[in-house]
Amino acid sequence: MASRRNLAASIGGWSAQHRKTAVFGWLLFVVLAVVIGGMSGTDKITDAERGVGESGRAARIIDDAGISEPAGEMILVRSDKLVAQDAKFRAAVEDVINRVNATQIKDKGPATQHMRSPYAGQGGISSDKHSALIQFDMAGDSEKAVDNIQPVLDAVAAARGAHPDVAIEQFGDASGDKWFKDTIAKDFTRAEWTAVPLALGILLVAFGAVVAALLPVALALTAFIAAGGLLALSSHLMPVGDNAQSVMLLIGLAVGVDYCMFYLRREREERAKGRDPETALRIAAATSGRSVLISGITVIVAMAGMLLSGLSEFESMASATILVVLTAVLGSLTVLPALLSMLGDKVDFGKIPGLAKMRRPTGGSKVWGKILGVVLTRPRATAVLAGGLLIALTIPVVGMKTAQLPLDKELPTDLSIVQTYQHIEKAFPGGPAPAQVVVKTKNPDDPKLAAAWDDFRRAAVASGKMHEPIEVERQGTTNIFKISVPLAGGGLDKTSNDALATLRDKVVPETLNKVDNVQDAPVTGNTAGNKDFNDKLGAARLPIFAFVLGFAFLLMLVSFRSIAIAATAIVLNLLSVGAAYGVMTLVFQHGYGDFLIGTDAPGAVVSWIPMFLFVILFGLSMDYHVFVVSRIREAYDKGMNTKEAVSHGIRTTAGVVTSAATIMVAVFAVFGTLSMQSMKQFGVGLAVAVLLDATIIRGLLLPAVMSLLGDHNWYLPRWLNWLPQMDHGDEAVDVPAPAGEPVPAYASANGYPAPGYEPVYPGTGYDESVSSSRRIPRPPAG
Template identity: 35%
Template sequence: MNRTLHRIGAICAARPWLTLSAWVATLVLALGLAATVGGTPRDDYDVPGTSSQAGTDLLRERFPALSGTEARVVVHDPDGGQLDPALLDRVIGELRGVNQVGVAGPAQPSTDGDTAIIDVRYTVPVTDLDDDAMDQLRAATGPARDAGLQVEYAGQVPEGDKSTSHTGELIGVLVALVILIIAFGSVVAAGLPIIAALIGLGIGSSGILLLAALTDIGTTAPQAAAMVGLGVGIDYALLLVTRHVEGLRAGLTPRAAAARATATAGRSILVAGAVVLLSLFGLLFSGLAAYRTYGYATAIVVATVMLAAITLVPALCTIAGRRIVRRRRIEDTAEPQRPPMTARWAARVGRRPAGWALLALAVLLLLGAPALTMRTWPQDAGSQPTENTVRRAYDLIAAEFGPGAYAPLVVAVDLTEVSQDSVPALRDQISAVPGVATVSEALLSPDATAAVLSVQLEYSPQDARSGELVDQLRADVLPAGAEITGVTAVFVDIADLLAERLWLVVGVVVGLSLILLTVMFRSVLVPIKAALVNLLSVAAAYGVLTAVFQWGWGSQLLGVDHPVPVSTWVPLLLFAVLFGLSMDYEVFLLSRVREEWLATGDPFQSVVRGLAATARTITAAALIMVVVFAGFMTNADIVTKMIGVGLATAVALDATIVRLVLVPATMMLFGRANWWLPGWLDRLLPNLDRRRAPSGAPVDKDETDRPMEPVSAG
């Protein structure tokens, strides 16, 4: 692998302007295609194999006018006056004329008459809506706004209409640039990782929109992909630039240093990126289309920025020449140099490795403890910030009609299995269940083969009692042929499904990662330890999420005005992403430790030198990732906030407690056993790097490896 990467780096470094031009041309082409033929991200709420999906399928078959997505228009007089029925009828008439709307109205007035809900049912699922569906909805309700009334929107249609601000991400990029300038002491060196990451991100994000034209991509998937892609893109480029600078300081020409950096750092980048992609592959086992789209979208971006790191960065480094190196005065370099602070720290940890390992473990377990009380629930309107129209609609409906009115249950009854005469009795049975507020009269399908009941609960959708009521109705009240669907029931099924699938995804991701790391590091113990410490990082992130959002510790600083459950979408997605990101730093560190081990055979000093050589890069990379992820906490969407908090927390812990304490302590405890591999397994596994010099550099050299006058060390 090193030999191949060396050649790739040498080719790109020998033709830097051609390489850069090819990437810029690809970026322009990708952006152009995305703007002209790219699709629009849409959510897919289908949950195959569940009771709620069976009810939805029955509606689609027997109630075509009610089978699609839905929206709810909430009209409110802020002065408390009675709403004009004629005005409401006019709005309903406008809504019925909206494209793809099957049924609109009648208006449901509140007890005091100052608020009304107008249900709007579409004939197509949310994935097939017109791109301007919300604009049409706003235009149809214009007469109410013109009359001075407050109009808010609820349901799947407005929930899927997310406007995204990129202010947080832009601030994150600027702060990342400052961190890189401090780390390298050179504006030129600092700019290279940013340029490479942004070009790769632009192409990858365009690829997501092109994919959205062919299949459903969730509305928050592009933001999650951009979050991860920007972070790892800067990380990968930073690692390669760091190794390039080391080569220049050792006296190599810029072309030779770029080739050598691609061979050494490029190997770590490919393996780290492969682990991230394997982790995303685990999302395919979630059982939900929404998670598959997260995996597709993020994988596209990660693969693009990884390719940019090993091809574009060598070209940029060659173009930059020796300007990339921070120069120091010659007399400074002549003085005896103390060991780096990280080397002294590693030696200190090595003197009492068991104590340091236990301390780090205790901190991670303490942070992860709140996760034992975690309750998950898909994000709903009650979790959104108050500036969002669906949150304002939620608050109006809860205040005027009761907390359960925002998302009533829908009972779909198949009259080919259940007698029509028994439907009134079924309605009475449902009404008698404690916690049920109201049950509507049955609505028959046009062919009289199905009936629908609308059930309003006394609790909000995210209240744990709502889920318990759904389970109780299914188990004790509904006969065969009757199914509960609707948003609340779908959310209950999603929560149950993901709780079951989480362990399958964990098993697949950890298993595949163990195989890959065993092949790379030729060790049994190192991959197992890597997997365990990464799982500890994920658990700690879960704990912090629970404390911040579910317990409400500091959530108001993030614009969340009350405690909310952790979104069901977050734990599984966070695991897949975090396991891959944490493994990035593990690969960066252990690759260097292994190089030193192969060169010296000293298990103690190899850890000290490996940590000393990588700690500055890992720290800078982690700071950048934390800043980038923190920028996403400013996003209005609650799920994006949670993902940002979880990722930033895990990366910060991973680069400090895990990488600086737990990993070196455990490696020093195990000593030579870290690199033990049974002979039969060594012969069985493919060898990615059969010819290796002690330093880890490739054995073969080309004519570009001519040394030049050494650059002043620094």
């Protein structure tokens, strides 16, 4: 006989008995996590840690040499009428240079260094002579350049006003970072804090009471805050990327609210049946608490798959997600039962007239009852139609194109920073983001190096895929040189990638690598970095897919002791992910409906999104699957046959699943309104997948498939009987009959089917008395 376990029930019982300890312990945990995390500081991912492949090798050479690369800036002076040699044009260029050279960092000296005039040769003037490119570096620490760029921006603005006959535009590391900091950061902040009141509003509708609505949001936010402190601590082992905090809030709010809703809805349902507060809470801990535990473990295991990618940004987002989900699960299992025990029926305080009357947790969903009547009567037709729709949505994935988007595709084209980038790219192809060859030498003073630079320059230009200005610069007093090489093309297109291949496979090997003094000469830059990133990501796909699918299957197998349930979970989740991919392909690659989210289709899906979405969606989809199937299994264990259990499980969970999905879709859709194309795709992909998962899959396909499988749903080979037996219902607690209420029709006072019971499910159109009357009570499986 398999052993029986219900860890969630044990934790919930302890919390309810030690309410003050649980609540104050949680608050102390949150405060300590924040304080200690703040004191420890956060380690950010460096370029050396971020890089992979050849570009990563170049970054490590720079890092090992202790070189602090300055923030580079470019100022484009252009005119449709004047050419670079005209007096007015030249005067504007010289004025810009003088004004920029005169800028100062308060109490620290000049703000700029290494000024390169376009008239000094080496390609500073465009081929049509109507544009000139001024290049310089910001002085001081490149990390602080964004804080020191404002005087330079002011000087350029003043020059722009003094020379109306020409256009003067600035683009670079520091000015670009400042634009992102001022614009995109505010964009993110607005979206993040729009999601919170949105979630609260939906919860008010779902529960019809202020306190009940505030609890899930409060739990989710405190879990996010605590996880932020833990992330700062863990960053000293695994540095944090720029997107980690945003992803952590997005996922933390979604799962934190979901987990609390699952728990709270079941507790309210049991109270509505007439259970006393203590019993209702114990049942909620044993049922929904267990679902929360399994769901959380599934999300954590799925996200752990990203640790196999070998990409520091992915590892950072994975660790952030794991921490916030782990914290949300901990809060749901400990402080939530304690709070519910303290509040009792006061959790319904602040009832909203009209909404409170709409909440009937024990009656099930009438809408879903009618839908289920059709599904359970015609399960084969439903499975074919619902499955066919999802497969049809998945078909466009066959032609999906993935790419790292250049700036003018990543951001709306009407933004000034994008227009400046396009102008520089048009006048000086490859100018905004040239390739860089990092040359490590044995003796930097060897006179033969000058000949090597000349040979390299001639070979690069002769290839027809690279052009001037090709600049060679020694990095301080080190033995490292950096060669800047503008590539043909737009930076991330086929032309640029072909140019990169020529540079790496032909030009460098036939010139620099033949010099005895050169130890290494890897190529880096935006084009190279993106190429290496995509290659690494492609190699990581198979192990990540295998890890996530394998562990999800094993977890479902252990949780439900059923081969069919585990396999069904995998297939249904793959369908939801595939359909989301298909919708993304239609919208962002082919442009169908792109105007609805305020964008122009860039013609491709951002390369990192499909893999990251797969992992997140696989974890989040299991939330609903575990919650719904646990309720079905609970009813089955109490004596219902499969169709009865499916009907009961879907109807009783439909309300909370619908509310939870609405919150998730709303939160993710907010991120679809951001300016950055990658965040739009991320938000839309998540929103579409969750919407399909909560409706087509959980409402139609799951009950149809389980109905068709019948008792085969619960098949477990004898050789797997050693698997632990986990409670799915209230078996782990002593459950008396509800006081003052009739025992539910299908059960006797001990929770098992009453002898001779002939169940009929109102609203489903399904009369079980025809096929399963007078069944013998069945004890729980195992």
